Amino acid sequence: MEPSDEHIGARVRYWRERRKLSRKQFADMVGRSTSWLDKIESGERDLVRLPMIERVAEALGLDPAVLSDESRAQRARQCVDACEVQSIRRALAAYPGLQSGKPEVVALEAVTGQAFYLDHAWMTSRFTVVARHLPSLMAEAQRAVQTASGRDQVAAYRVLVTVYRLASSMLLKFEANDVAWLAADRAMHTAMLVDDTWSLARATRSVARAMTSIDEQAQAITTLLAMADRMHGEVNTNAAELLSLHGMLYLAASITAAEQEDPGLARDMHEAARATALRYEPHYNDHHTFFGMTNTQIHRVAALVRLRECGQALEFAASIDPKAVAGLSAERQSNYLLDLTEAHTGVGNYRQAVRMLGRAEQIAPEEVRCRPLAHGLLRSLLGSTSGESARLVGQMASRAGVEA
Numbered sequence: 001m002e003p004s005d006e007h008i009g010a011r012v013r014y015w016r017e018r019r020k021l022s023r024k025q026f027a028d029m030v031g032r033s034t035s036w037l038d039k040i041e042s043g044e045r046d047l048v049r050l051p052m053i054e055r056v057a058e059a060l061g062l063d064p065a066v067l068s069d070e071s072r073a074q075r076a077r078q079c080v081d082a083c084e085v086q087s088i089r090r091a092l093a094a095y096p097g098l099q100s101g102k103p104e105v106v107a108l109e110a111v112t113g114q115a116f117y118l119d120h121a122w123m124t125s126r127f128t129v130v131a132r133h134l135p136s137l138m139a140e141a142q143r144a145v146q147t148a149s150g151r152d153q154v155a156a157y158r159v160l161v162t163v164y165r166l167a168s169s170m171l172l173k174f175e176a177n178d179v180a181w182l183a184a185d186r187a188m189h190t191a192m193l194v195d196d197t198w199s200l201a202r203a204t205r206s207v208a209r210a211m212t213s214i215d216e217q218a219q220a221i222t223t224l225l226a227m228a229d230r231m232h233g234e235v236n237t238n239a240a241e242l243l244s245l246h247g248m249l250y251l252a253a254s255i256t257a258a259e260q261e262d263p264g265l266a267r268d269m270h271e272a273a274r275a276t277a278l279r280y281e282p283h284y285n286d287h288h289t290f291f292g293m294t295n296t297q298i299h300r301v302a303a304l305v306r307l308r309e310c311g312q313a314l315e316f317a318a319s320i321d322p323k324a325v326a327g328l329s330a331e332r333q334s335n336y337l338l339d340l341t342e343a344h345t346g347v348g349n350y351r352q353a354v355r356m357l358g359r360a361e362q363i364a365p366e367e368v369r370c371r372p373l374a375h376g377l378l379r380s381l382l383g384s385t386s387g388e389s390a391r392l393v394g395q396m397a398s399r400a401g402v403e404a
Contacts, residue, residue, distance in 0.1 A: 008053070011067050013041040015060045018132060019083065029059040075401045077128075079370035080174060084131035088167050089179050091135035092186065096142045106144040108152050108159070115141065115162045119288055122166060123329035125364035130170055138163050145190070157194040161187045165206045175372050177213040184210035197231050201245035202287070205252050217260035224253040240284045244291035247276035251291075251299045258303035266303045273299070290332055294324040298336040305339045310346030313339070334364035341377050345384070354381055354389045354396075361396055369400040378402045 016026045027037045030052075039045035047053055050064075057064040061083035066076040096103065114137050121129040141160040148156035164187035171180035184206040191199035204227040211220035228249045235242045254269035277293045286292070297320045304313035317340060325333060337360035344353035357377060361368040368374045378400060381393045397403070 006070070006073070007043040008047045008067050009040040009043050009045075011073055012037075012047065012056060012060070014077070015062060015066075016041075019060060020132075020136075026059065030055050071398075072401075075369065075399070078366060080127050080131040080170070080366075084128075085171065085174055085176055087135045088131065088138075088170060088183075089176070091138040092167065092179065092183055094139065094142070096139065097146065103143050103146045105147045106140055108144050108148060108156055111137070111140045111144045112155065112159050115159045115166075118166055119162060122169065123288060123331050125331045125334055125367050127170065127173065127366050127370065130166060134163070134167060134170065138167065154194055154196055154199075157190055157196060158199055160190050161199045161203050164190060165202060168206045168210055172209060172213055173371055177210070181210040181214055197234055197242060198245065198287075201227060201231060201242070201249065205248060208252050208256060212256050212259050217256050220256045221253050221260070221265070224249050224256065228253075239279065240281075243276060243280055243284055244286045244289050247273050247280065247291045247296070248289050250276060251296060254299055254303050255306065258306035261307065263307050263309075266307065270296070270300050270303065288329075290328050294320065294328060295332065298325065298328075298332070298339075301336065301343070302339045305343050305346075308346065310343040313343040314347065317343070330364045331367070334360045334367040337363070338367065338374060338377065341381075345377065345380055350381060350385045351389045353377075354385060354393045357381070357396060358392060361399075368396065375400060375402050 016023075021029070023034045023037055027034045030037075036045070040047050047056065047067075053067055054064050057067055060067075061081070062076070063072070065072045067073070114133070118130050118133055118137060121127075141156075141163045144156045145153075145160050164183050168180045168183035168187065171177070171183060184203070187203040188200075188207045191203040204223060208220040208224045211217070211223070228246060231242060231246055235246045250269050250273035254266050254273060257263075257265035257269055273296045274293070277291070277296045280292055289295070297316070301313045301317045301320075304310070304316060325336060328336075337356045341353045341356040341360065344350070344356060357368060357374070360374075368378075378393065378397045379402060382390075382397055382402070385393050
């Protein structure tokens, strides 16, 4: 294990606070006093005995090396871990409506603000931020729906749909697919209770992605197109509010068709999204979807990669304005670069694949260092590169804790 300028106690404090444990709670968990914990966290007393390090690590849900090894400590800090995924699972298992007594009134404005903050964190690929705050926000949003007055009811339901969607997206990122399906289904059920087109369109995308993750592509496409058809008339009368959501349904359908290995349908759905994007105007509300021609184009690249048409994907990507891509969210940009990494790998252009993956890491470190999908790309490149490219991909793999 490597020496560190940061003492173990500082790491204990960091993880205790990240787990949202008070000093008293944590001291009780490890069978020590709060004064003992204060001395450990301040560095006044060293935590050096392995049995005690293991006890503290177990209470925090960590591998002991995360407390004692500098490189492991750095990698763990930057990624969502199993305990945080489990916290999201537990939040989904709560049914506050079954509790007796009148629920505490929740300030809808505060819950809405927190949901907006986590939505922004998601778009910037700061998944650790989302994971830390999502379980408590889910409970708050559930109570907001229970206590909202008539005029605030739709707004409360929209917040809860947003929170369930974030949970589903987070779980899909880290391949907890069955639970992601549960979160997406909760979003859809919530949206159907209020019969709000905004909520239904957003929930439908989440449900479709979750269905695709468990190999239910045909049903996912049916669901997406049913929602697109349902909202068609309303889109025509309220394009500024709903057009972006309508277009994103077609983009989701294009990716799902590609996953189903149906190139014709994938192309048709891309063209439907493109036609929608041509109607889109800058002052329209994109609801954090970043819908528009550029997002439509990079979805086409993603579809071609999933169809294993890597050469076509790269040819199409060459027609996309890089400056327009740079205007998208970090999450969208980095996933586009991951698609390009896979495409370049597919045609044997490993040097360019490493370059794309390096750019993705610069834009959104958590996407490359923490996601199983990116780890798979790193392992592939570790076995395929040489020279400077091998050195660069080796450095990325080291930061991600990936071995060949």
